[in-house]
Amino acid sequence: MTYKENAEKFIETYGLSIGDKIQVNKEDITYTGILLDRPEDADDGYLVLKLSSGYNIGVAIENTAAELIEKGEKPKIGFGKSEIPADPKKQNISIVSTGGTVSSVIDYRTGAVHPAFTASDLVKANPELLDYANYNVKALYNILSEDMKPEYWVKAAREIANDIxxxxxxxVIAxxxxxxxxxxAALSFMLKTxxxxxLTGAQRSSDRPSSDANINLIDSVVAAKSDIxxxxxxxxxxxxxxxxxxxKGTKVRKMHTSRRDTFRSINAQPIAKIENKKININPDYAYTKRGVNGLELNANIEEKVGFIKSFPGISSDYIEYHIDNGYKGLVVEGTGLGHVPNDLIDSFKRARDENIPVIMTSQCLYGRVNMNVYSTGRNIIDSGVxxxxDxxxxxxYVKLCWALGQSDSYNEVKEIMHEDIAGEFSEKSSIKDFLN
Structure with missing residues (x-):
């Protein structure tokens, strides 16, 4: 019997509903709180109560009895509908939600976190937004970050182009x-804007005092109004x-699992610092100014691209597998200056012969790939990698997906991969980039 069936039977037996204030008796312990709903993938056989202290607890249904204290209402998502007046003196900013915690609102009675998918919800959760712009807010999709797919990049690029x-x-993309x-990176290659x-997000959900959601969102609106x-x-x-x-979208990377300052520019400096809602642009950065480019959308991509990390003991089977299974391109994350064991070189030659571009990057992140320094690297170059x-x-990986969407010719893809399309290359490596 599944948790849902257990819970439904338990709730039906005692005449309870989600949102009711109930008392649960389990052995010699009594709990009183609000009965909460549970996600579909929760552990089997548990009820969840919101205690008066504000904490939520799980109570196993087995050997448990309950009684209704007071009828309640099931928590509702959002704040309800209301019109947000437009100010003709303010800029019009689109906010597109793809999921994530930055666009969530909290039901403070239960502690439940819900996506804020209307302009009314978003502004009521972050009322300071009204000081900065008018808003068009929409939900493009509602997925976990790890469930992102290349096809969603395409959908986002088209929606953004339509808004512009x-x-x-x-x-602003949540x-x-x-x-x-x-x-x-994908939007950087697909769009000239x-x-x-x-893009913005949150490391800490908005039900936590340490949440970074509000500041990230408001500063993103400040950036969206800027000249960059x-x-x-x-x-x-x-x-x-x-x-x-x-x-910059092609030079940024998440570098820590939980710190709020997790995002860093790699082999580059940040474009700007936003402090006290004022944007201070890096004087060393030559940015593209508002209105210089016309809108261009090129969202053709190839999804069947492999991503392989080299490690001690890696065999050519990893390369051969991708060739045999119809992959159109491969990115290899090599060691140091861009090295892999010599055992892989024959497989690289086969990939080249079968018109499959292989791109070498480095696990070091900082610095530049240079396969000319050592003999192994030169052999890798000779194999067509x-x-x-940098x-x-x-x-x-993203650029190769996009490049293969432009051409299936090895030589043309090689030219695209070595062309600076969206600021993905730094002119030179700087010790300042590494130390900072």
Missing amino acids: SNGSDGV HGTDTMHYTA PVPII AEVCVCMHGSLNDKYTYLH ISGV MTPETT
């Missing part, structure tokens, strides 16, 4: 943090709430 065509002065840097496109017409990521720049950084220069492995 309809007059948006800037776009996104889960784990794969945000992939999406930022006359307005800012800003590029795809960027806006996230906390420190552990406190003092400032956020604006990172293409350098990823791109992060994730940006390299």
Whole structure:
């Protein structure tokens, strides 16, 4: 019997409903609280109560009795509908939600976190937003960050292009943090934009006092109103709430599992620092200004691209598997300057002969791939492997997906991979980038 069946039978037996205040008796312990709903994938056989202390507890249904104390209402998602007046003096900003905690609202009675998918919900959860712009808020999809797919990048790019065509002065994308840097790179290659496109998220959900959701969202709106017409990521720049950084979409990476300042520019410096709702642009960064580019959308991609990490003992079977199973391109995350064992070189030659580009990146992240230094590297070059220069492995993967969407010719893909399309290459490596 599943948890849902257990719970439904238990609730029906005692005449209870979600939202009721109940007393649960289990052995010699009594709990009193509000009966909460549970997600479909919760552990079997448990009820969840919201105690008066504010904490939620799980109570096993086995050997448990319950009684109704007071009827209640099932918690409702959102704040309800209300019109948000537009101010003709303010810019129009689109906020597109793909999921993640940054666009969530809290039911403070139960502690439940729900997606805020209407303009009314979002503004009521973050009322300061009204000071900055008018908003068009929509839910594109509601997925966990790890469930992001290349096909969703395409859908997002098309939706953003449509919003810009309809007059948006800037776009903010609410996104889960784990794969945000992939999406930022994808949008950077797919779109040339006359307005800012800003991705943001939250490391801490909005039901926690340490949440970074509100500040990241508001600073992203500040960035979306700015003159920086590029795809960027806006996230906390420190552990406190003092400032956020604006990172280039092709040079950013999540670098810590839980810190609020997890996002860093790799082989680059942040484009700007946003502090006290003012944007201070890095004087060393030559950014694309608002209105310089016309809107261009090129969302053709190839999804069947492999991503392989080299490790001691890796065999050619990893390369051969991808060739045999019809992969159109491969990204290899090599060691150091871009090395893998010599055992893989014959497989690289086979990939080249079968028109499958292989791109070499480095696990080191900082610095540049240079396969000319050692003999192994030169053998790798001779086998047809293409350098990823100083791109992060994730940006390299996304770019190869996009490049293969433009051409199925090995030589043309090689040319695209070595062309600076969206600022993915740094002119030179700087010790300042590594130390900072």
